[in-house]
Amino acid sequence: MSTVFFHIDLDAFFASVEILDNPRVKGKPLIIGHRGPRSVVSTCSYEARSYGVHSAQSMSEALRRCPEAVVVEPNFKRYSQKSKEVMSIISSFAPGFMQMSIDEAFLDYSNMEKIHGLAGKAARKLKEMIKAETGLTVSVGVAENRYLAKLASDYHKPDGLTIVPPERKEEFIDKVGLEKLWGIGESTLNSIYRKGLRNTKDIRSLEKESLVHLFSENLGNFLYSIVRGIDPGLFKGEAKSHSLSSERTFYPDVYSIDALDSFIFQMAQELSFRALGEHVVARNVGLKIRYSDFSTYSCQYTPSYSLYSSSDIYKIASRLLKEKYNNSGVRLIGLVLGSTYKAEEIEQMELFREKSEKERKLEKAILELSKSGMKIIKARSLDTEVSDNKQ
Template sequence: MSAADADDSRTPFLHVDLDAFFASVELLDNPALAGKPVVVGGLGPRSVVSAANYEARRYGVNSAMPMALALRRCPNAVVVPVRMARYAELSRQVMSIFDDMTPLVERLGIDEAFLDVSGATKLLGSPRTVAQLLRARVLTETGLTCSVGVASTKFVAKLASGRSKPNGLLVVPADETLEFLHPLPISALWGVGPATEAQLKRLGLNRVADVAQTPLDVLQGALGPALALKLHSLANGIDPRSISLEREEKSIGHETTFSFDVTDQLEIRRALLRQADDVAARLRRADVVARTVVLKLRYSDFSTVTKSRTLAEPTNVGRRIYEEALAAFDALGAAGKRVRLIGVRAEQLGAGGGSLGLWDPDEEWREAELAVDEVTARFGKGMLRPAALVKPPTAG
């Protein structure tokens, strides 16, 4: 185990796992269950355990176990039905927090994810600091706890989160990867099920270190070339996989459908500014810039028009995107028309971080928006907004 305060800038991967998620949601919504063994699932003759809290796990109750067996092991368990809609609601809140902190989020189902925080460290601090901030936000905004593993590879990060449960944080510095891995049993390696474990043990291999030190050709003879190479690499701390995103974004946009048709120019400008700021924030989180801004309008008769404007220099500054979208609105001659939907989209995306030249006309806006990004990452959306988006109080 690494030191309690371990940190390392070379550990960009986080594995975040919500602790006993389904059961924790039930305790969150019904605090009277605190301290009791709680099992989530049905009571039918073929029902299985969907989740169990840590009190129930002490009796040997685990997910996917027949409910009848679970109740024999823990007769005093409180059984609550599955509420998937509620779990999905809280999962979306948690994943939104992850998205606030980095665009590189690989969802692994409803209750866990990998994150690459390489970009976030520039804004928020070291990987450990980012992980601490993430855990604090999840607890504050949802009432749930999570365990986080931080490492130089996805594989080690996932192992570390498991070692830190429940409600913990473990950083494995890059230089300590093998020290962390090698004492573990061979079953800790991804791809080692009961059959493979038995094959490895027949070779006299019981620990990850044994696999790491075995010649590759010996492993290949027992396991085949593909699995042998995979396990040998993992055992030596080698895992080249990056975050797997569902899709590569070719454009980033935001649309609003008004609850009633709008002609008020101030209301339309507010909508454009809000959308431009949202699009720009997403560009910055993805560390990309856009060369083209596209405005989309749908009128009350459901006719739809678009107008694009190409920038002299690509940007991820909300104010610049807003001004281009407003110019497109004027060019469409839309003033006075009844608008049902309005949208702003950034296209022709390219890598950010390039030179801004000797003079950056958006420097002041850029600095202000980066400050807002930091507040958003730490405390959530809406804590800071442009004054134009704050409506004056209604006289009464």
């Protein structure tokens, strides 16, 4: 391969951490989430998935499908700690590291064979290192571009390894199937079927112009690329020193603003701990929404103060969602902390504006701990005023 990419995906990450910490729930259907009347499933174990439970599903529906499930409140501080351990291993393995979320990352392994051997051998070595050092399993996809690598990591789960040779990429795409291609949501799939196209081979038989005419420029170009194993350019890295981002992808598409708000809360927690771990604060919060028709909407808000607190990040992002969401199906939602700076470069008056004495002391203590290199995991949560339906 002229270029080689790994996609490393932690297997049922939140659930796996809970099982690691409490082996008594191993083998049981495990759901991560809150039991509130408007709560949604954050994630679940593979045992729970066999009952039809899935991420973003209402908790009431999940428990109807699997009444014997064990429901565990999410522990984002613990997940952030374990994620940092895994990402540290991955980032030290090869220089082309790109973290996509708390539980997945890309690695550019191009021209690295002299260091760790051929791609297959290197991927196995990386999996073994992560398992030995963290107790967690990952699934790895290896391919010539990031899109194929992401598909490959999901092909054999859990604890899988899938390698896609360049000369067999179209064959692999056909095996994956149209309904499981990343970026094809339920609404898009139905639209494709209505056009009389039934599989990836049908789409591949059409020229790009025909696909654009049938659908739209964005979707037509996207379909033309993915059925040929061409990277459609969805995964673009951002400099670590300038922004931090997190995304969630849904299948089926999500139509509930409460469910979307719940995932924004989770991502705000994740980004807060990542920012503190890297000793940075941000100037703005960005929201990205990708709808069922593949249109993507992005917006951002820059407050008069600097950002690192999960409560501040969540409040801004939640407001953006309520202002901008158009009630259509959502296949992806993401948050970005933009224009980050080292914490010591920010005026302290900005950081601790208009807060209670208790909150100011707590946030200042956490910031000082992060700057001194101590584990943020030991700090208490700052999110003391988030209602149940926002969790």
